[in-house]
Amino acid sequence: MSPKKKATRELFALGNEAVVEGALLAGCSYFAGYPITPSTEIAELMSTRLPATEDGVFLQMEDEIASLGAVIGASLAGRKAMTATSGPGFSLMQEHLGYACMTEVPLVLVNVMRGGPSTGLPTSPAQGDVQQARWGTHGDHPIIVLSASNVQQCLDMTVRAFNFAEKYRTPVVLLLDEVTAHTREKVRVPSSSECEVLSRITPSMPPEWYVPYEDSMRGVPPMPPLGSGYRFHVTGLTHDENGYPTSKTDEVDDLVKRLHRKIDQFFYDIQVVHEEQCEDAEVAVITYGCVARSAHLAVQQAREKGYKVGLLELNTLFPFARSAVERLTRQCRALVVPEMNMGQISREVKRVNNGRAQILTLNRVDGQIVTPGELLKTVIKA
Numbered sequence: 001m002s003p004k005k006k007a008t009r010e011l012f013a014l015g016n017e018a019v020v021e022g023a024l025l026a027g028c029s030y031f032a033g034y035p036i037t038p039s040t041e042i043a044e045l046m047s048t049r050l051p052a053t054e055d056g057v058f059l060q061m062e063d064e065i066a067s068l069g070a071v072i073g074a075s076l077a078g079r080k081a082m083t084a085t086s087g088p089g090f091s092l093m094q095e096h097l098g099y100a101c102m103t104e105v106p107l108v109l110v111n112v113m114r115g116g117p118s119t120g121l122p123t124s125p126a127q128g129d130v131q132q133a134r135w136g137t138h139g140d141h142p143i144i145v146l147s148a149s150n151v152q153q154c155l156d157m158t159v160r161a162f163n164f165a166e167k168y169r170t171p172v173v174l175l176l177d178e179v180t181a182h183t184r185e186k187v188r189v190p191s192s193s194e195c196e197v198l199s200r201i202t203p204s205m206p207p208e209w210y211v212p213y214e215d216s217m218r219g220v221p222p223m224p225p226l227g228s229g230y231r232f233h234v235t236g237l238t239h240d241e242n243g244y245p246t247s248k249t250d251e252v253d254d255l256v257k258r259l260h261r262k263i264d265q266f267f268y269d270i271q272v273v274h275e276e277q278c279e280d281a282e283v284a285v286i287t288y289g290c291v292a293r294s295a296h297l298a299v300q301q302a303r304e305k306g307y308k309v310g311l312l313e314l315n316t317l318f319p320f321a322r323s324a325v326e327r328l329t330r331q332c333r334a335l336v337v338p339e340m341n342m343g344q345i346s347r348e349v350k351r352v353n354n355g356r357a358q359i360l361t362l363n364r365v366d367g368q369i370v371t372p373g374e375l376l377k378t379v380i381k382a
Helices: 015-025 040-049 064-076 087-092 094-103 130-135 151-168 178-182 249-264 291-304 322-331 344-353 372-381
Strands: 009-014 030-033 057-060 081-085 107-113 144-147 171-177 184-189 273-276 283-287 309-314 316-318 334-339 358-363
Touching: 009 015, 015 040, 015 081, 015 107, 015 151, 015 171, 015 178, 015 184, 030 040, 030 064, 040 057, 057 064, 064 081, 064 087, 064 094, 064 107, 087 094, 087 107, 087 130, 094 171, 107 151, 107 178, 130 144, 130 171, 130 316, 130 344, 144 151, 151 171, 151 178, 151 184, 171 178, 283 291, 283 322, 283 372, 291 309, 291 334, 291 372, 309 322, 322 334, 322 344, 334 344, 334 372, 344 358, 358 372
Parallel strands: 030 057, 030 081, 081 107, 107 171, 144 171, 283 309, 283 334, 334 358
Antiparallel strands: 009 184, 144 316, 273 309
């Protein structure tokens, strides 16, 4: 299912269109979804691009619940699969997202955030789904949540999302926002030879020796496609290493801890952050998504005025970049966290800070982006 080798291309594309390019580059061959603003362009472009490939499948489902269910089934059958939605659809997907966490099904879910709650502001940007992406489904579970702030990152982080999903057998949520999704910029689409593309590990032992959820040093069991001769049981119930339901305390404990360990022990591999002028920074801006665009300009303007300001852009939101943030809390007198919500990432920053630095928040929830001017004023006050 690996994509055919193609030369490097340059496109003038929307963020949503770049997601499609990244997905195809990563080997995605299955998309099931239900169109919803502001993610619709992803489904629209997938509906033409996937059927044009050798084995690509596009399905428009009746709703978001069925969409993620179909993606889970396709992944179990060996496909690299994804869906895309926005806040209301993401809420409907939570039960299936928890099921995918428990059954260790690799998939990519793109949530293009818009104003909320409920129907909210369908055509306006927001960042209100950050904590929902981490904790939206019930139970104690790990998950990987990524973010992008420009069109090139939409492509790059989509490839990473598929790689992380396949490598760690986990759902990966890619959070975009209306501004990033509908910004049109030049994007470089690398050739397949330039791009690292990972696929899930499949069993190498004979079928009769296969133990579906056997623990290992990595904590990630090999995953055969259904119908390949390897028998395994799939259930959302807590299960033993053979996949059968269990309520034995030691087996339940082993399962839940392994699910966490396979993500936590590879924390540094999963972390994607970008630093700008942090070496001598006395104040640092911690940002993500479309607000990072304003932050880059605000930091540049602050530097021109003589203020020692740096920037930390988070492309991995969860697991949270605690080591990078903690270093800045020890170095800087103040950290500024601008968000288009009431403070969902600033909660994580405050938890890591432990009282060392002053934490200043700048929050907008009116459907408008945080501007460079607003951010510059806050930075100067710090």
